[in-house]
């Protein structure tokens with residue numbers, strides 16, 4: 001089921017995207033990904049998190065990641081937005097082989113307004129976001145104070161970090 005809620009800017013919806021990279025020049029790749037998102041029709045990048053260096057989670061025999069998140073406004077539907085994320089991954093050389101394995105870049109759609117959906121191609125909110133400090137800590141940077149999920153995200157991020165399962169350190173402060 002898809003639910004949509006009115007946005008405060010006509011025709012533009014608020015969405016949050018997580019980015020990760022652990023192959024090649026990770027920082028440059030993340031910056032290129034954000035440039036490509038900004039250049040895409042129907043997408044405005046509103047806020048950019050700091051970049052964090054994080055221990056690999058899940059499949060651990062791989063290099064450390066750089067992770068970050070962005071808040072965007074978009075006129076695209078969730079499905080069309082996901083297609084843009086796939087295009088950016090493809091342009092930046094993402095090859096899909098090992099699930100949870102190393103990648104030049106990974107872009108996940110975390111939240112799109114108040115939409116909840118569960119299709120074969122797209123699940124919203126992202127099904128694994130609340131258990132991943134490498135997602136939640138950067139997300140806290142770009143969620144506004146007014147966002148209804150902010151307190152829950154902050155609490156989960158704190159717990160995920162305290163558990164000590166995920167080493168995460170601020171790598172570069174963007175602004």
Ligand SMILES: Nc1ncnc2c1ncn2[C@@H]1O[C@H](COP(=O)(O)OP(=O)(O)OP(=O)(O)O)[C@@H](O)[C@H]1O
Pocket residue numbers: 096098099100101106107108109110120121122123124125126127128
């Ligand atoms: N919210 C979402 N954002 C991105 N991809 C999603 C989402 N929901 C479902 N998918 C689907 O998940 C599939 C696998 O995505 P991907 O290769 O990025 O997984 P992964 O990065 O290895 O693992 P994870 O999804 O846990 O980050 C994609 O083909 C996509 O269709």
Ligand SMILES: Nc1nc2c(c(=O)[nH]1)N=C(CO)CN2
Pocket residue numbers: 019020021054055056057058059065067099100101106134
């Ligand atoms: N630290 C970290 N670990 C991961 C990451 C990631 O982006 N950062 N992505 C994964 C697959 O989605 C699996 N594990």
